[in-house]
Amino acid sequence: MKRVIIIGAGGHGREVADILHHQAQSDSDLSVLGFIDEDRTLHHRVISSLPVLGDWSWFQTVDRNEIAVVCAVGLPQIRKRLTEQARSIGLSFVNVISPLAHLSPYAKIGEGLMMFPHSVAGTNSFIGDHAIVNAGATISHDTRVGRYATINPGVHLAGNVLIGDGCYLGIGSSVIHGVSIGAWTTVGAGAVVIKDLPDNATAVGVPATVIKAKEEACHE
Numbered sequence: 001m002k003r004v005i006i007i008g009a010g011g012h013g014r015e016v017a018d019i020l021h022h023q024a025q026s027d028s029d030l031s032v033l034g035f036i037d038e039d040r041t042l043h044h045r046v047i048s049s050l051p052v053l054g055d056w057s058w059f060q061t062v063d064r065n066e067i068a069v070v071c072a073v074g075l076p077q078i079r080k081r082l083t084e085q086a087r088s089i090g091l092s093f094v095n096v097i098s099p100l101a102h103l104s105p106y107a108k109i110g111e112g113l114m115m116f117p118h119s120v121a122g123t124n125s126f127i128g129d130h131a132i133v134n135a136g137a138t139i140s141h142d143t144r145v146g147r148y149a150t151i152n153p154g155v156h157l158a159g160n161v162l163i164g165d166g167c168y169l170g171i172g173s174s175v176i177h178g179v180s181i182g183a184w185t186t187v188g189a190g191a192v193v194i195k196d197l198p199d200n201a202t203a204v205g206v207p208a209t210v211i212k213a214k215e216e217a218c219h220e
Contacts, residue, residue: 002027002029002030002031002068002094003031003033003066003067003068004020004030004031004032004033004067004068004069004070004094005033005034005035005036005053005067005068005069005070006020006032006034006035006036006050006069006070006072007035007036007037007069007070007071007072007073007082007086008035008036008037008071008072008073008082009035009036009037009039009042009045009047009052010037010072010073010074011074012072012073012074012132013035013037013047013072013073014047014048015072015116016070016072016096016114017032017035017047017048017049017050017072018048019096019097019098019114019116019117020032020096021048021049022098022099022100023096023097023098023099026099032050033050033053033067034050034051034052034053035047035050035051035052035053036052036053036054036055036056036058036059036069037052037055038055038056040055043055056085056089059089059091064089064090064091065090067091067092068091068092068093068094069086069091069092069093069094069112070093070094070095070096070112070114071083071086071093071112071130072096072114074132074150075150075168076148076149076150076166076167076168076184077148077166077184079130079132079148079150080130080147080148080166083112083129083130083148092111093111093112093129093130094111094112095109095111095112095113095114095115096113096114096115097113097114097115098115098116098117098118098119100117100118101115101116101117101118101119101120101121101133102119102120102121103115103121104121104122104123104124104125106123106124107121107122107123107124107125107126107127108125108126108127109121109126109127110127110128110129110130110131110147111129111130112129112130113127113129113130113131113133114131114132114133115127115133116132116133116134116135116136116137116153117135117136118135118136119133119134119135119136119137119138119139119151120137120138120139121133121139122138122139122140122141122143122159123141123142124141124142125139125140125141125142125143125144125145126143126144126145127139127145128144128145128146128147128148128149128165129147129148130147130148131145131146131147131148131149131150131151132149132150132151133145133151134150134151134152134153134155135153135154136153136154137151137152137153137154137155137156137157138155138156138157139151139157140156140157140158140159140161141159141160142159142160143157143158143159143160143161143162143163144161144162144163145157145163145167146163146164146165146166146167146183147165147166148165148166149163149164149165149166149167149168149169150167150168150169151163151169152168152169152170152171152172152173152189153171153172154171154172155169155170155171155172155173155174156173156174156175157174157175158174158175158176158177158178158179159177159178160177160178161175161176161177161178161179161180161181162179162180162181163175163181164180164181164182164183164184164185164199165183165184166183166184167181167182167183167184167185167186167187168185168186168187169181169186169187170186170187170188170189170190170191171189171190172189172190173187173188173189173190173191173192173193173208174191174192174193175187175192175193176192176193176194179193179194179195179196179197180196180197181193181196181197182196182197182198182199182200182201183199183200184199184200184214185197185198185199185200185201185202185203186201186202186203186214187202187203187204187208188202188203188204188205188208190206191203191204191205191206191207191208192205192206192207192208193207193208194207194208195207197210198210198213200213200214201213201214202214
């Protein structure tokens, strides 16, 4: 049986809980145990019918070989930190894919992936570890999405696009065919990316224009 813990009991975590509840309706081997969160004010509360079990110390009380986790935090930098913490204590990761999503049988995915309802990953696409593909987002053929990327609701990626690790694509943004976006770059809501963007930048507008470079990169 897959016994799943959700890391993060905020809004994104509650949405991931909804997807897991939906998955469990057709997967009798899936059991969702609850949330882990660093916010002590949430401990012992019940959220989305699941208990907030405590903080990271909770994992010391269980057999970690019997637990899988998903890191349900929207910001890529925080998600990277938390997944590395989970990996350092020997936890394994589970993919959370809504039954209402479409994942091509010819797509490839990493671990800890979250695909929301009505999202699409097309043929020969690739989605890296711990990425989020939110509701209604589409990833076309041969497009690659890097680790920890957040693809927000209604984002559309054309074919042969390259999204670097840790990118954050705002709601309703789009990227035309063949364009690359560098690692840890943020694209604003509704932006249209028609040319390559560098690493560690913020771009907004139609067409998307770089307005600033981030002061600190998120190092591997």
